Amino acid sequence: MGTFKIEGGHKLAGAITPQGAKNEALQILCAVLLTPEEVTINNIPDIVDVNKLISLLEDLGVKIQKKGKGSYVFRADDINIDYLQTDQFKKDGSGLRGSIMLVGPLLARFGKGYIPKPGGDKIGRRRLDTHFEGFINLGAKFRYNKTEHFYGVEAKKLKGTYMLLDEASVTGTANIVMAAVLAEGTTTIYNAACEPYLQQLCKMLNRMGAKISGVGSNMLIIEGVDKLGGTTHRMLPDMIEIGSWIGLAAMTKSELTIKNVSWDDLGQIPSVFRKLGITVERKGDDIFIPAHKDGYEIQNYIDGSILTISDAPWPGMTPDLLSILIVVATQAKGEVLVHQKMFESRLFFVDKLIDMGAKIILCDPHRATVIGHDFNSTLKATTMVSPDIRAGVSLLIAALSAEGESTIHNIEQIDRGYEDIDNRLRAIGAKIVRL
Ligand SMILES: CC(=O)N[C@H]1[C@@H](OP(=O)(O)OP(=O)(O)OC[C@H]2O[C@@H](n3ccc(=O)[nH]c3=O)[C@H](O)[C@@H]2O)O[C@H](CO)[C@@H](O)[C@@H]1O
């Protein structure tokens, strides 16, 4: 188990450049399986989950050349589909959530796709019904081995159809889109998820020869084509990392510039931080956070009632930033109710913040009320274990703002999604070491 030692209470300063987006990378990498031609991808983050997916592609027979930092060329012209039945795949395929999106492209191009129960954050139930109902709608036969938790779909040729998804699942929509692009006829996906990750995937597929319209909306119309060709794609900056750095700047009262953030793809993120009273300034395509010397004050609603921040499918607020918003609120002036609607086990980490002196009431597994200290009392350093990727970064932000030396164990969770985080934080003045 890896560990960070953090000496908190120091001001940070300077500029930080976000990595390429983790959750986009997981979709885009799976899409290379849809063509035997070369696909060049740039700005791939060097993080554990993405590297695991790249090695799964390699094991499946994809030829991979690294061209430079974050740039790779993939060619899926000789896939070993039998690899999907091996014990090695059953083990490695369950190492991350994103591996589920191998199924759609393999089913579309090779007539079969198998996957063990995927891993990822343990943040509540994470069902896969939407994915498999989508494949079944396209004409696939489904089987599930309950003992091994091994899922499979097969179809000689997929057939386009109309479908209304039971929920706007992010990875589910990506999976079904990647299956439908090579299906016969037209597929309509209503109640589709429409995160920038999915918009990026659809744009890339269209450049490869797919015919997808409605990109960015919750209704995607896909006219199937016989084959797809190669392309070049660049990942957007990671909006969850960007939100994490906004929170870090505010909590440590530091002046930080976050470079090249692709403002137009940030959705609600800047305005939600502003509701907590944080100044988020646009400077070209950078975000500038001034030092909040006098703290920041949570805004109430117009009628004076207490602010609620909740997650919702895009263009609603992403659930992946709520843990960070909770930490930031612990030092705000005022109160906020954070309602995590999607995941039922993501808020339990607040007990660590309470240990550090934060005023939080966990109302139930989905809701926490935070009463900010307005910096009248700082958090106290402590020893903690990172339970999941975003809670891990939230605890790291708490530790950087706390007085004294904190220890965070199980930092593998953080490394799943944040590239070289300790070096990048040291470059802006953080006192953090990896043991
Ligand atoms: C690898 C990857 O891309 N992971 C992201 C992806 O996970 P993932 O694609 O696994 O998440 P889903 O979008 O399928 O669902 C997330 C959760 O929200 C619930 N749900 C979803 C849609 C809906 O309309 N109503 C509803 O209740 C689901 O039941 C589930 O519990 O999207 C999640 C939601 O943004 C993010 O937290 C994850 O970081």
Ligand SMILES: C=C(OP(=O)(O)O)C(=O)O
């Ligand atoms: C929940 C997350 O990731 P995953 O879906 O890969 O577990 C996340 O990125 O916050």
